[in-house]
Structure formats: C-alpha cells, structure tokens
Amino acid sequence: MPKRRVHVAAAAIFNDQGQVLIARRPSIADQGGLWEFPGGKLAPYETGLEALRRELREELGINIQRAQPLIRVHHEYPDKHILLDVWETHDFEGEPWGREGQAVRWVSPDDFGRYAFPAANGPIIRAVTLPHDYLITGEASDEEDFDRKLKRALVEDGIKLVQLRAHDLGEDAYRARAERALATCREHGASLILNCSLEVFRAVDADGLHLPSRELMALTHRPIGDDKWLAASTHNAEQLAQAQRLGCDFATLSPVRETPSHPGAVTIGWHDLQQMVEEVTMPVYALGGTSRDDGDRARAVGAQGIASIRDFWR
C-alpha cells in the first residue's frame, strides 16, 4: 500500500529580539516530547497559508498578518510521506501561549542545538538560522579597499553571511585576507565562508567551507564536520542533487538571470529554479543577476534568498 501523504504548514515565528518560538509536542502525540515549529495538517481545500493561520490561532492564539515562504521539506517517515511547508513571520497580533497545554519557548537560533526536534527538521533549522542575503566578495585594489568594502556591506547592508571569493590571490595572500575578514565578520556578528583549499580552511578556522561545483562533483563524502557550514555552487539539478547527497548545508544556484558581465548567457530563470529547488531539502540562494530587489521573488519560488557580488560590493 502506498504511504499516507501528509501536508503540514508550520511557522518560524520571530520576535523583535530575533528569537523564534518553538513548542513541545504533547508526550502522547506522534513524535511526543520533541520540540517543533508550531503548525499542523492542512484541512481539505485549505492552502498552506490558510492552514497556517488557522493552526496558529488554534494552538497559540495569535493572528498572522504577513508571512513569507521559508522552505519546503519532503521527508519519508516509516509510516508516511510528509511535506513540511514552512513559513516565516515577524508580523502577528497577540502574545503566543500554549492553548493546548503545550510548552512554548522563545529561543535564539544559535541555541537550537540544545533542543531535540523531529528527524525532518534539520533543513528547517538551517533555513531559520541562515539569513536571506548572501554576500560573495568581489574585486579589491588592495587590502585597505577590501576592508572598506566588507565593512560597508556589514554595517550599511546588515550582511550576516559572507563568502570570501578571491581567485586572484595566492594561498598565503588568501589566508592573510581570510584571517582579517574573519575578525571583521566576528565584530559584526556575521559568518564567514571560505572558498579555498581544505588546508587553508583548517588553518583559518572560519565558519564554513564553500565547494566550487567541480570539487562538489568530485567528492564522495562530506569533507568537514557538522560544526561548520558546508556550502556549494551549483548550476543544474544534477549538481544540486550531489550537494544534497554530500550533506551540504546550503547551496547557490546560478545563473538565475542575465548579468552585465555575461550578456546573452543561458540562464535558469525563476520557473526552472522553483522546480529544481523543490527537488532538494536544502536552503538554496538564487545567484547571477540577482539583487536585493529580487529577494521577495526568490523566496516566493522557494529559495532562501539571493546571493550577490554586485549588489553588496562597492
């Protein structure tokens, strides 16, 4: 007999301090005792957002004003195939409380590790923790110019995730720049992902490693531990699937749109991006011709947000 398919709408509810509300499933329920993002199953003929509004009224006594899609996770449990349709909201009326007797708690995403969640929730936790804008560094005439551009993006654009891409630098110069960039990122509460060899990555001890697509395709297992982010560049469905197999935490998918630097290039487009992102359970940033103006569009088709050099690097 085919497995039961269950479609669930759930929410990452944020307060003004950047904390997220989690709730404890009653011990008698399926997955009892585990913490979850509040929500529940769609009733017949409900859309995801309608179900979300109803569930959060019933479970927490709040009214959602505005919500944006965050991530869709397909997961096989032994007895059912579940689709977790997860939304993000900062706009709601009322003070949430456990209307069904469940414990609820506001938690900083950095502390999620202290709570036990259902097996399907790994990618959701990563999506909640990662920001929606991802800066990839561009050219710099010298180190002073680099520092100025990085600081500008962190301070003025509020960037919280940076990939240090500098193919023009040799290994020693890259390492020196990475060490300084790491200190600057730490000062501003941002995470730094290095696009370099494993040796340099281990020496610098940054927050994550970025795999170019060629390296992604050559690897057979995750090259670093779970305490660091592992990211990859992808350009098609096959590479995205490989990123998933390897256990990457997130990926970029490019080129989504035409860029001034590659006029007339074959692009993926929003339609195909949506299809490709739906096939994986991993936050995916839309890259290539994308700017902050595309942020809502990118999220509407299932991306985590946008990645860009041009929009943030000046």
Ligand SMILES: Nc1nc2c([nH]c(=O)n2[C@@H]2O[C@H](COP(=O)(O)OP(=O)(O)OP(=O)(O)O)[C@@H](O)[C@H]2O)c(=O)[nH]1
């Ligand atoms: N709400 C929610 N459900 C989750 C999460 N992760 C996860 O695997 N699930 C699974 O998704 C399903 C959600 O069903 P639910 O029990 O919340 O449904 P519901 O609110 O409509 O309640 P009911 O059908 O028990 O009355 C459960 O099988 C649950 O284990 C999560 O983070 N939030």
Ligand SMILES: [Mg+2]
């Ligand atoms: Mg529920």
